[in-house]
Amino acid sequence: MTESPATKPVDGEACERVKNGLKPERNGLVRSLHRCHERQYKHHSLADEEEVHTASHYGSLYTQPFLESFEETPMLVAVLTYMGYGILTIFGYLRDFLRHWKIERCYIAREKEEQRDFVPLYQDFENFYTRNLYMRIRDNWNRPICSVPGAKMDLMERMSNDYNWTFEYTGRVVQEVINMGSYNYLGFAENTGPCADSVAKVTAEYGVGVASTRQETGNLDKHEEMEKLVAQFLGMESAMAFGMGFATNSMNIPALVGKGCLILSDELNHASLVLGARLSGSTIRVFKHNNMQSLEKLLREAIVHGQPRTHRPWKKILIVVEGIYSMEGSIVRLPEVIALKKRYRAYLYLDEAHSIGALGPRGRGVVDYFGLDPCDVDVLMGTFTKSFGAAGGYIAGKRELIEFLRSHSHSAVYATSMSPPVVEQIITSMKCIMGEDGTTIGRERVTQLAENTVYFRRRLRELGFIIYGNNDSPVVPLMLYMPAKIGAFGREMLKRNIGVVVVGFPATPIIESRARFCISAAHTTDMLDRALSVISEVGDLLQLKYSRHRKRPLAARPFDDSVYEDIDD
């Protein structure tokens, strides 16, 4: 989860050398690695040991400071968290025992009597967890809403008489709940305004869909228009769109790589990428989250050893990373990934699901954020589900790549084409971001989002919470740790009219439960302040202000640029 700061200068230095056009073989890399480490220790002993905190802006790789922090879990909290899980597990076994002997009614699926001697279906840890821990705090998830999920929303009130096994609607509506949970980064989830108007017009004109694939009769002029626009927006040669972001990943990776290829995947990649990689049948190696040293090691091993047993070289090596990781709030170290990819001649698949629209001065995603050339990324994938307030996904790249995918990707050949109203929503919102609608609304939203993010993150840190991730990432995970606090946080926040998403195990490691806020451009400063004061109040009530670095601002650590100067001999 956390990464070692000691790895940073190695990559930075190594990559810089590539940039300078020197051959990597020229200096003994092992030697330079050692030297970097020595220096790094010296440098690092000044800093405090506990917080794993990386600031890297060596050389020309990063144009702005790259600040990412994953404060370590306090020891006491970790111990208490395990203790809490232990107690809950004991009670889980007690309840399972009661259910087994029919002392208590069992509401959930269980082994059937007539299947007694078959392989048990409901006995693994995940089922135990669902039955005995998740069910107790289930009221925090899947809350039905009855309005647009914009900056504020209306929730349908529900209650449970049997401790969350069943819910009843009371018929009342909880109004004006501040929505801190939707991936509505640019606030395009609206039912009024220019997007909604043109969508309504297109619905009247085209209907809601033609129920056919793109290769048969489902190809409309709107689709072509959107794909051109997407390619133009991203600055790529060509692009194609799919009706579902998840399928874009899981169906196109198998089309790109197969047996005899190697996929290097970040350990925290989204389920769709994992599924796609597995379906492809290629070998998968996983590197530590956002850790470039780990990636480089795997790349080098792959090139030196080739395929297992035969030792033939790999046909293709594909690095799969995401722009913003939605659970950690971290941003990929793209400049270093690109440098590594160029150096080792690998291909790069970048999933911009959360970053497109949300990052970069022009809203063009991580590539724009780092000021890089989009053509350095071989496969640029993203979804329209988040920032654009629509649905679906795209893949952009070289013309040949897209033409290949058009005829070989399962989701292009078999899936029905996108619904025209959805396509229109994408077109209007994208034009708005590009400023092609003649207004500056899009631009303003992008800057508003960046401001909101920095403000919200700074205030949370000042309040003393442990938050993860990059300073510029609009996904803000706030650590809760203890199992009971997951439930309590969600409930107390809703009581105070704020809707938040809380996340626990399977989605996170078992002790790192968290609440995840998603900042939107639609949040006004007022709303953010209200949310912050409520979070602070609930944080006091639940004792969530774990951070031991309350006073020290993140950027305060001085960075000595001269440290690496004499290395490039």
Add this chain to the structure above:
Amino acid sequence: MNFKNLREYLAWLYFQYLLITGIYVLEPWEKSIFNSILFTAIAMVIYTSYVFVPIHVRLALEFFSGICGGQPESTVALMN
């Protein structure tokens, strides 16, 4: 946190206890089982220590004074 009175403070303390042990999410009857077991255990620990600690302390004192008390004479004798 500011509290208006002692009751509020105690309620907050109890809430913290619920959260940290995790029994916040349990059903009331499970909470009472947990509380009774915990308090019985604590009560027994306190009772045992009340009964046995004085005895142990006395025994320990006797033991150590047995070791240290025998020595001085011979040391003095040696020094003389």
